[in-house]
Amino acid sequence: MTDVHALPKRLEDLLRRNGAPADVKVSDVKPIAGGYSLLTFGFTATSAEGTRLADPHRSGARVGAAGRAHRQGHRADAGRPGL
Numbered sequence: 001m002t003d004v005h006a007l008p009k010r011l012e013d014l015l016r017r018n019g020a021p022a023d024v025k026v027s028d029v030k031p032i033a034g035g036y037s038l039l040t041f042g043f044t045a046t047s048a049e050g051t052r053l054a055d056p057h058r059s060g061a062r063v064g065a066a067g068r069a070h071r072q073g074h075r076a077d078a079g080r081p082g083l
Contacts, residue, residue, distance in 0.1 A: 002039055004029055011043060021047040 008026040015024050024047040032040045032055070042055040 004031070004041075007041060008043070011045070015045060020045065021049055023047050 007029045011026040011029070012020075012024055015026070016022060024045055026043050026045050028042070028044040030042050032042050042053070045052045045054060
């Protein structure tokens with residue numbers, strides 16, 4: 001079982017390791033139901049550079065695109081600053 005209360009910190013750490021600013025904060029973590037073989041969550045990531053919504057249901061969601069690229073062996077957002 002996934003501890004939803006621990007996810008913001010874990011996501012912040014993951015985002016920082018992948019180029020997000022040191023001040024990134026994750027909020028509004030919510031499970032997304034339906035049609036996925038893995039647990040899927042949407043969330044909001046905020047830093048001094050702006051706010052991003054990570055929601056795989058929205059087309060072009062950056063986290064989703066980065067995830068697909070990672071599985072293919074490269075980062076979709078390589079060279080892009082911020083989230």
